[in-house]
Amino acid sequence: MNYILYDGAFRAALLPFTFTRPVADLRIGILTIREKWEKYLGLTTTTLTEEYLSDKYPMLEMEANVFINAGYIPNIDFFKAVKNLKANQKVVCKDDILAFYSTEDQEEVDFDTYESITIENVESIENKWDLFLKNEYAILQDFEMLTKDEISMEIPEGVQAVNKSQIFIEEDATISPCILNASNGPIYIAKDAVVLDGALIRGPFALGEKALVKMGAKIYGATTIGPNCKVGGEVKNSIIFANSNKGHDGYLGNSVIGEWCNFGADTNVSNLKNTFSKVRLWNYEDEIYEDTQQMFCGLMMGDHSKTGINAMFNTGTVVGVSANIFGSDLPEKFIPSFTWGGGKLMDVYNLKKAIRTARKMMELSHCEISEQDIFILEEVYQQTKKYRNKIED
Known part of the structure; x- marks a missing residue:
């Protein structure tokens, strides 16, 4: 079939x-x-x-x-x-x-x-925030499927583990002395993944193949760190798809991050409004901010987007593809694809420069940007032009 x-x-x-x-x-x-x-x-x-x-x-x-x-x-x-x-x-x-x-x-x-x-x-x-809302359910489903009739590597000496039966470690993973607490949900560590000294990890949690959790990281469930990602600082109930880096201190909560993204040191994301009101999030189809009915909702960031050091994001921010955000001011809650800058001062990110940056980041991971990838970025650039019209004017 x-x-x-x-x-x-x-x-x-x-x-x-x-x-x-x-x-x-x-x-x-x-x-x-x-x-x-x-x-x-x-x-x-x-x-x-x-x-x-x-x-x-x-x-x-x-x-x-x-x-x-x-x-x-x-x-x-x-x-x-x-x-x-x-x-x-x-x-x-x-x-x-x-x-x-x-x-x-x-x-x-x-x-x-x-x-x-x-x-x-x-x-x-049905909605982009469903990804982090239903991540716990999905981790539990995947954990049961992937570990059935399989044998985990032994938990290394020096690792403080809670609820060991719900911790599964694939072969060739490297785990330094840290805390793995699966009392609230399972922890899955994939092949060739690395957890460095002093990391504090609470399940449900998934660490993808060749991904890295840096020293002293604090990770709360339900969180997924995809293949070949690097993560440090504090993370809660978030998904990072693959090949992206949040390698430094800073908070990321109730968020979804695409591939080939990079967070500068001390990038922080707000996931709760001071008024404790429900979060509104940009809807591309209707071109309005829609009510998520959620009190906690952080950052939705498309592929190839980057932040400079000390970048900050408001509760419920949507960032498109290949945006580059920097500066000390809070940016708008909707940042169109292929934009460059921070706060109210945004410019159009030149397509050739954006592709050049994407190529360089992929080369650092020994990957090559394909003609298909370039064509997709060119098409997204054209499709999202209407959102940049005010900037271009």
Whole structure:
């Protein structure tokens, strides 16, 4: 069977993260949505996404296909329903279509003629803040799947561990004397990850492959530090996708950070208003600040964005792709993609310079920016031009 992950109706609500990737490649829990499905299925998947992303994330259609809505977090019931799908069947939850069977010769899919396979209790990712809100649920799901019938490395001598049965360490991870407290949720440390001396980590927590927790870091759950990230300072209930650095002191809470981002020393993020009122967050689709109904909400930062030393962010700030923020003044709560500066003094970030910076950061991690990556950045630059119009004027 051929499995195809499609973006679904939530993609626009998940910008800026979905400017540069399909919904399937969002990280929540230990794994991305795609990695979860491929682990469950034991097969690779392809993607139905925006046309400008399709060269990097292509779709392969075969004679028989199952299309899966990537906006829902897979669990065992969802997986079983998908695995058992037959022709002219769909998986539904609360009237939402989560997956359906399709054949190559179907000119169109008429869901009214499909038999419904109903399942319950499937979590959706309908808003960008759902990523950190539902990260605990996703870590628990992934931890159970990844550790089943597996044996953890022994916890090294000198590590103070609480609730050891809920701590799993993959091979070749390096853990210096620190505190791992899994009393509130599991702790998963992936292959070749490093935890340095004096780190204080409370679960639920996931540390990706080749990621680094620096000395004296204070991390509260539910937090995910993706592959090849470096993290220091204080972090609470946040997700950092991959290849990003928050290597110094400073606070990050109730936030989601994309790939190839870098935080200057003492960058701080507010996640709670002094009035204790609900946080409003920029909505790209409607071009308004929408009510999240959340009291705690920090920073949503797209790929390739950077901060200078001592940068500060207001509660509920959205930063686009390839923005560079610096200076001592608080910036606006919506910072468009490809902008440069701080406070009220923002300028357009030259596209060629932004690509050059992206290339240099990727080279530091022995990665090469591809022509596909450059094309995506160029397309995002054009798509987000309207948000920079006031700056350009």
